[in-house]
Amino acid sequence: MSPSSWAPPIDDVGLVPFGKGFERGLDSRSLCTRGVQLETLAGLGLPVGAGLTIPVPNVPGFTSPDRAKAAMNLLEGIAGRAISSTTESGGLVLLRLSASAPVEAAGLPPDLVCLGLKRSVIPEGLGAQARADLAAAWWKSAAFIAEHALGVPSDELGSLDIDYPDALERLEPFRRLCEEQGSAPFPTKRSQQVAAGAKAMIERWNSPRAARARKKQNLPADLPLALHLETVVVTEHDDEGHGYATSRNMETGGFEPNGSFRHGFRLSGERQMSGHPLDRLPGGVEMLTGVLAELEGRLRSAITVDFEYGPDGLVLVGLEELRRPNARVATSLAVDLVIRGITGEADAVASTDPVHVVELLHPQPKLTGNEVTLATGLGASPGAAVGHLALDSETAVEMAEAGRPVILVMSETTPGDLPGMMAAAGILTANGGSASHAAVVARGMGRPAICGATSLRLDAEARTLASGEHVLAEGDLISIDGATGVAYVGELAIERPSASPSLTTLLGWADDARRLGIRANADNGADASAAVDNGAEGIGLCRTEHMFLGDRLPFVRAVILSHDGDAEEKALAALADAQREDFRELLRAMGDKPVTVRLLDAPMHEFLPSSADELQDEHQARMLEHLHEENPMLGVRGVRLALIHEGLYPAQVEGLFNAWVDVVQADEARPQLEIMIPLVSIPDELVMALRLIRRVNQEVASRTGLVIPFSIGTMVETPRAALMADRLAQWAEFLSFGTNDLTQLTYGFSRDDVERRMLGTYLEKGLLTASPFAELDPDGVGALMEVAVAKARSVRPDIKLGICGEHGGDPRSIEVCERIGLDYVSASPSRIPVARLAAAHARAGVAS
Amino acid sequence: MSDVTLTEEQREALVSLVVRGMARGEATAVQQSLADAGLILVKGPVLMPTPAGTEFVGGLLRLPDDAPERERIMATFHRFLPVNRQLRDLCTAWQVRPDGSVNDHSDENYDADIRDRLDDIDDAVGPLLKRFTEDIPAMGGYRARLTEALEKLDDGDDAWLASPLIDSYHTVWMHLHQQLLLTIGMSRKEDEELEERLVAGAAE
Incomplete structure (x- = not known):
């Protein structure tokens, strides 16, 4: 029967052909997600597959064969083809029944493909592959109907599948099984099959399994279903097939349609990812490229479409908006939409999740072009690692025990290699794919891994690893990149990548939109350079504790434990010289930007010997006993240590001022020095420290002939300091909230103890929704800060106010900082991009 | 190593360890006896089978080529x-x-x-x-x-x-x-x- 002899479609009111729903005033509530997808595609004038939706209100009645028959008649009219007929190319026309809900939902019943099959309608000329696919698809549908519409036990159906691998031989026992254990024989008429399929889908949607899925998504228990009936052409003709196309390259994020296609028909509702690349698609990819660009612009989202192609061209059969694209895609799309004039810069900033940006800055090997590739495999677990080669699990454990980082290299891994995998910093295997057990385990342990590097040859006797021309011995250093799947000979530097062009553009827009300044916590030149590269406008916190450790520890101990004035003075001079070097490197990296240096804050016990072996004499032993503290974190710490050892802070600022003179005289930089006093709770502590600093400033100035400008400020880490911010502001030109200590002292929490012992319970019982050390507490700590801000500004309206704890890089905490009117946040160098974006979001939130 | 004679309890413990690949925690008495026999390696808190232990279990579990099943x-x-x-x-x-x-x-x-x-x-x-x-x-x-x-x-x-x-x-x-x-x-x-x-x- 030729298509032209068919009467015009019978447009039943309860059945909605794809593309006719919106014009009838229907929406997602009755058409559900799949119906809306097809409406969207058809509404843009794009070709869509032949099909119709049974809207939500009509689904219960669709279990009647009469209703199914009416739908089939309508569908035959839409498709211009009879069900069970043979196409011009020798394919067989059958039915596909699928279901969707008003919102994206997991737990939907599977598509039932190849309904309407009778052995008598299979065309003689149908090839072996199409027959095999047809048998597999039909069995899945039939078994589903038998289980859910006829109540046949699933175990029995599973056994049948195992006992009769040949689908044709399975037919008769299947028929008998349905008769014996089902509520009715398996339906033979086409309309009965469709109606039974609908019943099976409804039953499955009402099953405990689907109910669990809805509950897991917090969806209503009575969420309804719509059904969709389409034609499917069983074929293996070279010119007929199906595939999918995604608008974005997931690696780079750029607009670059990609996907795959296969000959034959879609066996299930699940997208088949493997196939031929799109550039080999009959008819080319121009149309798909245009479709994807159009859809991205309309839906403002990265897009995947499913399509079918045949002699009449290409039709779209599915549309998916990528709800949670990766960060590369998200940033690239946001920028592209602005460039196309579809959205504005503010939309682009608002649409990018600050936390997401962290993903873009994961450490990876630094490539210079000179590195030597050892082997390439599949990136199975992201991350980079450098280590010594170990060729079996036991060796890996031994090397790790000896304190050496290890890369475990094996042909393939078995459960017996678990100890080695745990001990290793990274894993490299010659066999296995990115879904191998080894890859699953590596990801579960958070270890970078490459699998399937097939060029690797392991020699267990000679203890060597060969790949191409390279032969390495066990113990040699190698580097792996678990994201790209490339292993390198030797040790590569691991560092965070710089921002992509899209991210750079987006962060530039964020900078235009934010009010808060963004500074970095950086203690050395390398961190300071990284911070500036990431867009930091200054250093908000340079900790000086590390300058007192390592080979400088003896000097500090001499200061604290000494009873000899000369020795103490010499030690202080040595400390001042050493710090001059440290500060010089840091200041050089910062140009003319502000640099806040916090003077020594660590508790005294960190510098004291932990065992008697380290003591030099009996006096030191007596001193050590005398200096013992019950609670060092609240003992002789911060400014208190400087009050007892009056030479400490002068030695530090002498190093700092000298370093400033060095870089200014060398014309390398002219940073704005800000000196910050830690753990102040009595305003006079600040005054005394200021007096010491001014004295040294004048000494260095008169010695060098240079005026060294600096400002003085204090940390606000204790509730008392917050409540006395007005008194502090009489002397301090800036205040920086140290919210880690402020949180500890406001809650009365010892961070380590509470995070280890109590936090789980708090979260479980709903007393806290997040750790207050990760997310600034707006109600308590935030309220104290608000008081401090108001008091400080009442005395000194232009006082600079910032925050320098870990909270400075946390988007929710940044919202609090914006709301209470701080001037800047200071975050770790790697969190600077997050903070820039979060500050723009926070500003937009406050403004709205 | 296949001539080693093990009790039922030892066999079960060894098979379990080989199939699992490793165990964590202190060795039980049975595991210690297997370690003494050179079939298990105790590395700090980790127990793992030795190659001999793995081979022994291989011999124990492996179905003969002509087994009817x-x-x-x-x-x-x-x-x-x-x-x-x-x-x-x-x-x-x-x-x-x-x-x-x-x-x-x-x-x-x-x-x-x-x-x-x-x-x-x-x-x-x-x-x-x-x-x-x-x-x-x-x-x-x-x-x-x-x-x-x-x-x-x-x-x-x-x-x-x-x-x-x-x-x-x-x-x-x-x-x-x-x-x-x-x-x-x-x-x-x-x-x-x-x-x-x-x-x-x-x-x-």
Whole structure:
């Protein structure tokens, strides 16, 4: 029967052909997600597959064969083809029944493909592959109907599948099984099959399994279903097939349609990812490229479409908006939409999740072009690692025990290699794919891994690893990149990548939109350079504790434990010289930007010997006993240590001022020095420290002939300091909230103890929704800060106010900082991009 | 090493360790006796089988080539491998989203879909486990262990799907797979190649 002899479609009111729903005033509530997808595609004038939706209100009645028959008649009219007929190319026309809900939902019943099959309608000329696919698809549908519409036990159906691998031989026992254990024989008429399929889908949607899925998504228990009936052409003709196309390259994020296609028909509702690349698609990819660009612009989202192609061209059969694209895609799309004039810069900033940006800055090997590739495999677990080669699990454990980082290299891994995998910093295997057990385990342990590097040859006797021309011995250093799947000979530097062009553009827009300044916590030149590269406008916190450790520890101990004035003075001079070097490197990296240096804050016990072996004499032993503290974190710490050892802070600022003179005289930089006093709770502590600093400033100035400008400020880490911010502001030109200590002292929490012992319970019982050390507490700590801000500004309206704890890089905490009117946040160098974006979001939130 | 005589209790402990690959914690008396016999290595808090221990268990579990049940077991194993692939793909999707980003489990729809698909895999492996157990009674415990992992997963702890450090669904499955390989005497490499052929639909 030729298509032209068919009467015009019978447009039943309860059945909605794809593309006719919106014009009838229907929406997602009755058409559900799949119906809306097809409406969207058809509404843009794009070709869509032949099909119709049974809207939500009509689904219960669709279990009647009469209703199914009416739908089939309508569908035959839409498709211009009879069900069970043979196409011009020798394919067989059958039915596909699928279901969707008003919102994206997991737990939907599977598509039932190849309904309407009778052995008598299979065309003689149908090839072996199409027959095999047809048998597999039909069995899945039939078994589903038998289980859910006829109540046949699933175990029995599973056994049948195992006992009769040949689908044709399975037919008769299947028929008998349905008769014996089902509520009715398996339906033979086409309309009965469709109606039974609908019943099976409804039953499955009402099953405990689907109910669990809805509950897991917090969806209503009575969420309804719509059904969709389409034609499917069983074929293996070279010119007929199906595939999918995604608008974005997931690696780079750029607009670059990609996907795959296969000959034959879609066996299930699940997208088949493997196939031929799109550039080999009959008819080319121009149309798909245009479709994807159009859809991205309309839906403002990265897009995947499913399509079918045949002699009449290409039709779209599915549309998916990528709800949670990766960060590369998200940033690239946001920028592209602005460039196309579809959205504005503010939309682009608002649409990018600050936390997401962290993903873009994961450490990876630094490539210079000179590195030597050892082997390439599949990136199975992201991350980079450098280590010594170990060729079996036991060796890996031994090397790790000896304190050496290890890369475990094996042909393939078995459960017996678990100890080695745990001990290793990274894993490299010659066999296995990115879904191998080894890859699953590596990801579960958070270890970078490459699998399937097939060029690797392991020699267990000679203890060597060969790949191409390279032969390495066990113990040699190698580097792996678990994201790209490339292993390198030797040790590569691991560092965070710089921002992509899209991210750079987006962060530039964020900078235009934010009010808060963004500074970095950086203690050395390398961190300071990284911070500036990431867009930091200054250093908000340079900790000086590390300058007192390592080979400088003896000097500090001499200061604290000494009873000899000369020795103490010499030690202080040595400390001042050493710090001059440290500060010089840091200041050089910062140009003319502000640099806040916090003077020594660590508790005294960190510098004291932990065992008697380290003591030099009996006096030191007596001193050590005398200096013992019950609670060092609240003992002789911060400014208190400087009050007892009056030479400490002068030695530090002498190093700092000298370093400033060095870089200014060398014309390398002219940073704005800000000196910050830690753990102040009595305003006079600040005054005394200021007096010491001014004295040294004048000494260095008169010695060098240079005026060294600096400002003085204090940390606000204790509730008392917050409540006395007005008194502090009489002397301090800036205040920086140290919210880690402020949180500890406001809650009365010892961070380590509470995070280890109590936090789980708090979260479980709903007393806290997040750790207050990760997310600034707006109600308590935030309220104290608000008081401090108001008091400080009442005395000194232009006082600079910032925050320098870990909270400075946390988007929710940044919202609090914006709301209470701080001037800047200071975050770790790697969190600077997050903070820039979060500050723009926070500003937009406050403004709205 | 195959002439070593072990008690039933020692054999069970050694088989369990070889199938699991390792154990953590202090060695039990039985494990210590196996360590004394050179079959187990105690490395700090980690116990692992020595090559001799692994070989011993291989000899213990391996089915003779002419065993009458071998053909049936191999037929069932051929049905197992495609399901094994599905499980590994599912665990991969649980850890890594299709766009390559790490699954942070904040997308309830995505996670619920994976959990839902796990039921298909669990349904498919049920009849296979029943067959295996008919021929290899020692495989009898896996059904209960898989169900236990599922129940813990459904109690709300995501780790019970694929965490390698607990008896998660994937961990138990990996043990099951390992025990099958030891029983039929197949190497990992042969196993991977066979699975590839079966999934591609080329093998009988």
